Amino acid sequence: MTPGQWHDAVREAELEHFRATHRYCGRCGAPAEPASEKSVRCTKCGEEVFPRLNPATVVLVTRGEEALLVHARNFSRPMYALVAGFVETAESLEECVAREVMEETSLKIRDIRYFGSQSWPFPSQLMVAFTAKYDSGELEFADGELTSGGWFSREKPPLLPTPPSLSRQLIDAWIEGKLR
Ligand SMILES: [Zn+2]
Numbered sequence: 001m002t003p004g005q006w007h008d009a010v011r012e013a014e015l016e017h018f019r020a021t022h023r024y025c026g027r028c029g030a031p032a033e034p035a036s037e038k039s040v041r042c043t044k045c046g047e048e049v050f051p052r053l054n055p056a057t058v059v060l061v062t063r064g065e066e067a068l069l070v071h072a073r074n075f076s077r078p079m080y081a082l083v084a085g086f087v088e089t090a091e092s093l094e095e096c097v098a099r100e101v102m103e104e105t106s107l108k109i110r111d112i113r114y115f116g117s118q119s120w121p122f123p124s125q126l127m128v129a130f131t132a133k134y135d136s137g138e139l140e141f142a143d144g145e146l147t148s149g150g151w152f153s154r155e156k157p158p159l160l161p162t163p164p165s166l167s168r169q170l171i172d173a174w175i176e177g178k179l180r
Helices: 004-020 091-106 164-176
Strands: 033-035 039-042 053-064 066-072 083-086 108-120 125-134 146-155
Touching: 004 108, 053 091, 053 108, 053 164, 066 091, 066 164, 083 091, 091 108, 091 125, 091 146, 108 164, 125 164
Parallel strands: 053 125
Antiparallel strands: 033 039, 053 066, 053 083, 066 146, 108 125
């Protein structure tokens, strides 16, 4: 699938999901109807609503030549991936990255830098990827979301998420030595 085809397929699926979940006005409860190709409007109070995205972050944390890969309780395969999580209200993307890493692994990180982003329509997510460096702390999976993980070398990576996820692109960039 080309990036253009992916874009069109995501857009179509997302707009269908949006229309199916916005049949009534969130303000007054009256029925809503399509107002444009990508919005609906309340038939009573006129409130117009557009599709909303839920931003989430993923981060590749490195410590020297090694990177932090983790296994989450909800993974259906014995694979290792990156620390990830949804951005919370009032948070910047960088704050989200630092909080997720602290909550899930008890590690403090520094040098948080943007890597790339990807529409992830399952549903309505926008994945934003970052790199960061280990700062301090001992690895501990305190909050129960992650069950295991550790520092892996490029030469011996564990089973990884399948392409074309942004997580996998970021891990591949690290394995191929393409990160700064
Ligand atoms: Zn209304």
